[in-house]
Amino acid sequence: MPRYHLSPSDAVEWLRSLPAASVDLVITDPAYESLEKHRAIGTTTRLKRSKASSNHWFQIFPNARFPELFTEVFRVLKRDSHFYLFCDPETMFVAKPLAEAAGFRFWKPIVWDKQHIGMGYHYRSRYELILFFEKGRRRLNDLGVADVLPMPRVYRGYPAEKPTELSEVLIRQSTEPGDVVVDPFMGSGSVGVAAVRLGRDFRGTDICPEALAVTETRLRAEGALPEESEDTRGLRIARSG
Template sequence: MPHYRLTDDDAVAWLHSLPAGSADLVVTDPAYESLEKHRAVGTTTRLKQGKGSSNPWFPIFPNARFPALFQALWRVLKRDAHLYLFCDAETMFVARPVAEAAGFRFWKPLIWDKQHIGMGYHYRARYECILFFEKGRRRLSDLGVADVLSVPRVHRGYPTEKPVALSEVLIRQSSAPGDTVVDPFMGSGSVGVAAARLGRDFLGTDIHPRARALTEERLRLEGALPQPRSDDDLLRALGG
């Protein structure tokens, strides 16, 4: 039976609270800085409150914090593990060299084909990038999977919500049943749901309390159980 542990902490601070080498896989989607620029000129409504969502705008994760993020991710990942980071084409050129400086090997950007175009004024976006990084060396489960993943986008869901089926592909490719999947920007918990369905444990955080409540609700519906707190966790909670 898969287990989970959730918080509503800052992503980098939370990663430093985890034991080194405790994650078998990271799949995550920061609210990258370029979204703020697109929202300012009216080309995206994904992160604001509207008819399709009851969720308010949440803070972006600034590019200046990428060095701290990738260093924390390197620390928490086991050797011979993968990292998948969702971003747009603009953020890809910022994130890649920072991740490489932290020690990761960059293989390539995977392309998520959303099957429907988004908002905008010209050449409206139908895809998003998923940067594929490696720590050490790990073989993918299926070498026949293409680098374009065609999965319909989620309509009228949580802001920037990713389809569970998309996360399932990445989790199958880069982990095994019983492994621990980590997402420090979990949002509505689609990565956690995919992990639970595939028999993996899940650790996640998000700075928005609503995200934690929604993720826990979804994980319980999948039959996942809360992970028992260790003595170290209890001491931290008590300020020890």
């Protein structure tokens, strides 16, 4: 039975608490800095509260923190593993060289085709990028999967929620059953849900209390079990003694 562990921590600080080479795959979607620009001129969605969530707009993860984030992601990943980063085209030009400086090999941007246009000026937005990085060398499980993934966006869900099926594609491509999948900006836990559905363990963190509650509810509904912490284990042993 897949297990999960959730934490209410800053992404980088939480990653620093994980052992080196203990993670098989990282998939994540930070609230990147360029969102503030789009938010200011009204060219991005969910500027207010979502109908399905009381969560306010995210606290931005600044570009200046990418080097420390990528350093920790590289450290916790096992050799011969993958890292997927959701971002917009503007952030790609910032993130790519910084991730490469941390040791990753960049392969390509994968295009998530949302199938319906969104907000924007000039050409309306219809896609988002997933930057595909590699530590060491790992073959994808299915070389027949295209680099454009058509999948409808989630409507009226948690702010900026990603389709679970989208994460399932990435997890199938880059892991095996029983592996550990991590998301340090987990939001509503779509990566975690995809992981446990596919028989992988999940670990994630988010500084928003609502994200933790939503994610835990979703993971329990999938039948996942909480990973016992050292504190919990010690308390159980003391009671049984």
